[in-house]
Amino acid sequence: YEPDQQLLFYSNYTKCPIGILTTTFGAPIEITDATVTLNRSLMRNPFVIEGLQHLVRQNIPERVVHAKGAGGFGYFEVTNDITHICNAHLFRGVGKRTPIAIRFSLVAPERGGTDTTRDVRGFGVKFYTRQGNLDLVGLNTEAFAFRDPVNFSSFVRTLKRNPSTNLRDFNMLWDFALSRPETLFILAIVFSDHGIPASYRNMPGFPIHTYDVRNKRNLTNFVRFLITPDAGTKNLLNEEAMKIAGQDPDYHTRDLYRAISNGEYPTWTLSVQALTPEDVKKADFDVFDVARILPHDKYPPIPVGKLCLNKNPINFFAEIEQLALCPSNLVPYILGGVDKMFESRIFSYRDAQLYRLGANFNRIPVNYPIQTKVHTYTRDGVAPVNENGRDGPVYYPNSFNGPQPYRAKNRQEITQIYEGPSYNFDQLRDFYENQLSAEQRTRLIENFLGTLRRVARFLQEKAVKVFKSIHPDLGERIERGLFGNRKNTCNK
Numbered sequence: 001y002e003p004d005q006q007l008l009f010y011s012n013y014t015k016c017p018i019g020i021l022t023t024t025f026g027a028p029i030e031i032t033d034a035t036v037t038l039n040r041s042l043m044r045n046p047f048v049i050e051g052l053q054h055l056v057r058q059n060i061p062e063r064v065v066h067a068k069g070a071g072g073f074g075y076f077e078v079t080n081d082i083t084h085i086c087n088a089h090l091f092r093g094v095g096k097r098t099p100i101a102i103r104f105s106l107v108a109p110e111r112g113g114t115d116t117t118r119d120v121r122g123f124g125v126k127f128y129t130r131q132g133n134l135d136l137v138g139l140n141t142e143a144f145a146f147r148d149p150v151n152f153s154s155f156v157r158t159l160k161r162n163p164s165t166n167l168r169d170f171n172m173l174w175d176f177a178l179s180r181p182e183t184l185f186i187l188a189i190v191f192s193d194h195g196i197p198a199s200y201r202n203m204p205g206f207p208i209h210t211y212d213v214r215n216k217r218n219l220t221n222f223v224r225f226l227i228t229p230d231a232g233t234k235n236l237l238n239e240e241a242m243k244i245a246g247q248d249p250d251y252h253t254r255d256l257y258r259a260i261s262n263g264e265y266p267t268w269t270l271s272v273q274a275l276t277p278e279d280v281k282k283a284d285f286d287v288f289d290v291a292r293i294l295p296h297d298k299y300p301p302i303p304v305g306k307l308c309l310n311k312n313p314i315n316f317f318a319e320i321e322q323l324a325l326c327p328s329n330l331v332p333y334i335l336g337g338v339d340k341m342f343e344s345r346i347f348s349y350r351d352a353q354l355y356r357l358g359a360n361f362n363r364i365p366v367n368y369p370i371q372t373k374v375h376t377y378t379r380d381g382v383a384p385v386n387e388n389g390r391d392g393p394v395y396y397p398n399s400f401n402g403p404q405p406y407r408a409k410n411r412q413e414i415t416q417i418y419e420g421p422s423y424n425f426d427q428l429r430d431f432y433e434n435q436l437s438a439e440q441r442t443r444l445i446e447n448f449l450g451t452l453r454r455v456a457r458f459l460q461e462k463a464v465k466v467f468k469s470i471h472p473d474l475g476e477r478i479e480r481g482l483f484g485n486r487k488n489t490c491n492k
């Protein structure tokens, strides 16, 4: 059914009112006494008081990045055996299914933002495996903007609003990007024809980091996960996106909901690019650099399985707003990224979720590892506490049958690496020269100019210089676009 029909759908399947209206403490509410307050004691009317008090407490902090999103539920099914590469339980056995949740998002806009904004997108998957939840939290770009997490908080602030004007401010974004020019590769992708997905169903996802994994002989391999839409990757051009934004700011959210409710279940293929430790040593660039893509001709993607979304959330807040995707949710045989960026993410997502959802965020049903039994010594805190460890001991070690850790036959310790600075101008040069048609190059430049024309003169000049050093044609066309017949709006 259409999303607009949701309430009709509800009333059709419930057939009659679902019960007597009550207060949150369960007392029945009598018509008129409770539902009309005039000339009656307001304070003694819990229906009114609860309503007012709950209303002003119903908002929780939105995600600091990726606030606007949509998602659904379904399954992952193994189609190819990769246990010689990675022996994680969810990959053992062709045909095996694991329940999943997926959340798609935009990075910069707030919770009520416009779906067709030019921006990087998030693509996060929670796999509810039998060995705990595995979260692959990626983007729709195959690389990240930079590799040093020291940049992250500043970068996010440049994407947000200017503290004085409360407007997006491209001086901030370009100033930052030109001072950290490895960022320009991702910026070019976002400003190119790849920058606005046609729908979430047509969007790929890349968890980006080169993950340290173990195979069934407990030997080390490294993989990059890739998620490609079976409906093909499709994008919108600027004009289409702007027109849609005016008509329906929730266009992608609506499309996803509609497709799932009409039984047109979107699917994606999960693959891995696999490297042995020998391949890593032989590589002529740093395969752990998150600002770089691993070339597909050199490291061909190996299919692993299908992701399918076949269920919409029943309650968006409970199931999608409260979904806590966390790259540090890892399972045996998948040790995670070995790089510093991954390490910073191990800290930051949990921290964000503790703040956003509270100490027991993993006890919220959508985050609970439904395929395992949780036994911890953590207790109490803000709701939900669920059974709160019942009557078991609260300390470890103990002699009273509290949960015990297991002893692994072979310990799995993360590989240590040395990281140097990013160098990725060759990627941007190749993208501009070989991966874009003449029209696509023109549109990229027009899209760049759309924001560059609004920034300070010294930044425009710096942009020309940096782009010329990457590709003379790119730099010269930006120069002509900025200083040809036009006057810039902001001089310094």
Ligand code: HEM
Pocket (backbone or CB within 6 Å): 062, 063, 064, 065, 066, 069, 103, 104, 105, 121, 122, 123, 124, 137, 138, 139, 144, 149, 152, 206, 207, 208, 209, 290, 323, 324, 325, 341, 344, 345, 348, 349, 352, 353, 356
């Ligand atoms: C490879 C690099 C990165 C990727 C692929 C990535 C991807 C994502 C995605 C997809 C989300 C949205 C999750 C959701 O739907 O709930 C997200 C949220 C977030 N990211 Fe990242 N991100 C990256 C780097 C970082 C770094 C370096 C940090 C900080 C050190 C960071 C901090 C956050 C935070 C705090 C959130 C909000 C989490 C929440 O409130 O639940 N990210 N990121």
